[in-house]
Amino acid sequence: MGGNFPRGRTAIAGYATYGMGEAPGHSSLEIAAQASLRAVADAGLNMADIDGLFICLPDDFFAGMSLAEYFGLSPRFTDNNRTGGSSFMCHMITAAMMIDAGYIDTALIAYGSNQRTNSGKLASAFRPNAWDLPYRPLFPVSPYALAAARHMHDYGTTREHMAAVAVAARQWANTNPEAFAKGPLSIEDCLAARMVSSPISVRDCCLVTDGGAAIVMTRTDRARGLHPKPVPLLGAAAATWWNSIAQAADVTTTSAAESGPRAYAAAGLGPQDMDVVQLYDAFTINTILFLEDLGFCPKGEGGRFVADGHIAPGGSLPVNTNGGGLSCCHPGMYGLFAIIEAARQIRGEAANQMPDVHVALAHGNGGTLSSQATVILGSLATI
Template identity: 65%
Template sequence: MNGFPRGRTAIVGSATYGIGKAPGLSSMDIAVNASVSALRDANLTPDDVDALYICLPDNFLSGLTFAEYLGIQPKITENNRTGGSAFLTHLASACLALDAGLCDTALIAYGSNQLSGVGKLVTPAGADPYEGPYRPRLPVSAYALAAARHMHDYGTTPEQLAEVAVSARQWANLNPEAYMQGYLSIDDVLQARRVSSPLGVRDCCLVTDGGAAIVVTRADRAKDHASTPVHVLGAAAATFHYNISQMPDLTVTAASESGARAFAQAGYGPEDIDVVELYDAFTINPILFMEDLGFCPKGEGGRYFEGGRTAPGGEMPVNTNGGGLSCVHPGMYGLFTIVEAVRQLAGQADGRQVAGARLALSHGSGGFLSSQVTAILGTEETL
């Protein structure tokens, strides 16, 4: 007995809003617009919602603000912050609350006006007394350390990192919503301005506005709200550290634990997954995560991305919306991995649809490779 209510909850609505630039709107405005669209997708209204989960970059009491903005009085208001992984943490919590009968309809939302409001990548870190004196360019320098160590230990090359960015761009070119489109080559990535060695600007996520939302309910109600409910088969979290200087091994993330537990809950393994949606804040991330989640041995992640394996037409589709590298990255990307997984499993991904997708993995990362959360989602036939 693993304690997780396998398949007993399902995602019945999802939406994005304001991807790219949404001038004149606050982060909450963007989150609420995405929420209303997700509820409409599920044939629901705000009045039907009795559990709210939200985490905004510029509002530390956003759970309360969210309830007030929607004009509702929810039974549960959750504002847990673990960085970009928060929304997968919210999903796990919502599934437990729904299964326990504490609520009937959970809304999970995010919004950010980072591009139009601030215009640059922002991190609340930097004041750490041990790292601060070295003036790291956070968050990128933290990930550059991990990339450099992986290169040292396993021979990973800049070209292999570039393959991650090129694969993401090829998917983005199939997605009308993606903010960054156009041809991108390995040489383009390698020749781009360096930001924190060995990472260049094309190894780094976008800075955009954007919001996303999903609606979750119990499986026995799901068919009333979605023609193709997406069931939550497993969801698990793990944390090894916060500051990058305290990471036990720069090449091993807590995804090695969260993934194993999520797969055990779901009753499936990496070999069963049809589509993978990863938090790709930097090109080293998918390399580390594919290793730690069991899709390839440790040290083989760079080679795994060679030859278009994860690009359109490849054997393992990864980040089919274009990811944080080419689709959208409004400060925190985690909820977008769930939305894209839902679209793929519901057959709603249009020109980038992965044929026959039944099982999807969604993975969020928070902090500096710190908080890792993995969810396994499936269609009804996977129950």
């Protein structure tokens, strides 16, 4: 089931974030470029070493060509994969395969968005399809709300359970200097928040921030000579079961139930082996669904698992230790920030550093629960 994934043979050699929260006076490309410069420097490389370019920007369908031009690069391969917020996990899969096959040596995976200071609204070219559009679903929140409403109906999940996701995220954010949303947040605050698309209130929704991120990947044997703590990629997998939520056979089970097991198989590990977990929390229901689909609790139990305090600081499973998309940052596509928080935990550089982290999972979501991609990172001790 793991296929021929090159377990541990490629690694993150460097990473950086830039302009988290607000980055006034920057274009999205400039935010991505600054993150890229810093990630390449962190890897001990020069920009000229990059021969594979992977990027997704909110406002530029040809972002790969734009970034190549910006840095004067002539990459052997350029990828603008747009599976929404999971794009960057997908980029890592492609980059790992290409590096291991020898087609490229060094991949730069980058993202930047100025959506907060530019417009203050979600910057996206993403629309309902022609079949759904006449009914005016709020995009992207209403499809997630339809999944949440059915999860409540089928499993007894409550708004209090969803609020517990937001409260846990805020508790992690409160001790992360990079996090945008800080301050007290109670279950009662969440329950009293303005309803957007029931059962999702504003406190169930991710932030609208600016922010950029970049990672550099290369062969693990090469990365060992570049950075004292490269972060090997142990396993990864992507899965897509639908685009419109109306086409989901069961809106309470996402294709994370496929991407997770395939990523675990590639890594030779299971959910019980994960020291920290970063889940793409565009909405509070995401965390609940992905905890279930990735095997951290049984299907239907995600809400009670969170309400029991498991994912908050001091709980049994550290989840979204940076504060997540709900309280750290969400510039429109969050995937690369989940990856970097996982890598930081392994390098020992996270703001909320957990002890003895050797394996970290980062899960990406794109569209309306449509694209799911899971990556499992390890320390050098795991290969």
